[in-house]
Amino acid sequence: MNFIRLFLGLAFIIITIIMFWYFQNKFLQTKEKNDKSLNLKFKQSWINISNKELQNFGKTIFLSKCSKCHGKNGKGNNGKAQNLTKRISKSSVLETIKHGANNFKTDYPSGMPANIINEKKAQSVSQFIANGMIGENKIYNKSCLPCHGKNGKGMNYVAPNIKFYDNRVLASVLKNGKKSNIGTMPNFTNILNDTQIKMLGIYLKSLKNNVE
Numbered sequence: 001m002n003f004i005r006l007f008l009g010l011a012f013i014i015i016t017i018i019m020f021w022y023f024q025n026k027f028l029q030t031k032e033k034n035d036k037s038l039n040l041k042f043k044q045s046w047i048n049i050s051n052k053e054l055q056n057f058g059k060t061i062f063l064s065k066c067s068k069c070h071g072k073n074g075k076g077n078n079g080k081a082q083n084l085t086k087r088i089s090k091s092s093v094l095e096t097i098k099h100g101a102n103n104f105k106t107d108y109p110s111g112m113p114a115n116i117i118n119e120k121k122a123q124s125v126s127q128f129i130a131n132g133m134i135g136e137n138k139i140y141n142k143s144c145l146p147c148h149g150k151n152g153k154g155m156n157y158v159a160p161n162i163k164f165y166d167n168r169v170l171a172s173v174l175k176n177g178k179k180s181n182i183g184t185m186p187n188f189t190n191i192l193n194d195t196q197i198k199m200l201g202i203y204l205k206s207l208k209n210n211v212e
């Protein structure tokens with residue numbers, strides 16, 4: 001008698017465990033399926049969105065998160081923050097050459113060395129860069145191009161684009177923040193996601209003098 005009771009008891013426990021396992025698996029599978037179709041729907045709704053709409057989203061983010069320092073028009077509030085309608089000013093290039101820089105540690109870990117050219121050459125190449133890098137500059141080709149590349153477009157992990165605010169520079173600034181002679185740019189890690197950064201990038205491109 002005791003033997004039968006023990007057997008039934010064990011069988012009951014084993015069946016309960018198997019049922020529990022089976023239903024849990026079933027539940028996880030359905031959840032995964034639902035997640036996948038939701039993700040797909042999310043992606044499709046973004047694919048259909050036009051560039052103009054992305055730019056408008058970017059503008060909204062800019063007005064709420066960036067304009068208090070950079071100004072409503074992105075021009076930098078009379079020197080309080082970087083003028084974003086232009087890639088970089090002569091004095092900022094001079095400052096970078098003089099002191100070097102290592103703000104964007106996540107994307108360009110080795111940074112830029114200080115004082116690689118003399119003051120006279122620094123004046124000439126800074127003018128060239130601030131004016132949008134039109135034509136050729138011998139000093140640039142010799143001392144800067146090995147890292148910043150042809151036309152200033154930059155190289156992954158080596159040096160940033162210094163001709164335009166491409167998405168990589170923008171993402172890097174937002175991830176690392178930046179300190180310079182102008183002031184301090186806070187970082188936006190955990191505040192903006194990749195999609196919002198792309199939208200901001202499209203909006204920044206729409207500002208004058210910053211179009212590729």
Ligand code: HEC
Nearest residue numbers: 065066069080081082170173178180182183184185186200
């Ligand atoms: C608290 C003020 C402040 C806020 C808010 C702010 N910035 Fe800045 N930002 C600065 C300052 C100051 C600089 C100048 C630092 C530098 O580039 O030398 C700067 C520089 C930049 C640069 C130029 C970096 C470079 O290397 O040339 C970009 C791009 C930029 N900000 C984008 C943004 C965006 C986009 C937002 C909003 C999500 C934003 N900033 C919000 C103060 C701010």
Ligand code: HEC
Nearest residue numbers: 093096101102103104105108111112143144147158159160
């Ligand atoms: C060894 C590689 C290397 C060389 C050579 C080099 N750079 Fe850089 N440069 C960098 C890196 C890396 C950065 C990013 C620095 C940072 O993380 O803040 C940078 C940043 C800059 C910036 C600032 C961009 C910004 O948005 O803050 C300017 C301007 C610049 N370089 C100009 C020059 C000029 C002009 C020369 C030539 C005289 C030059 N660089 C030579 C690696 C280099």
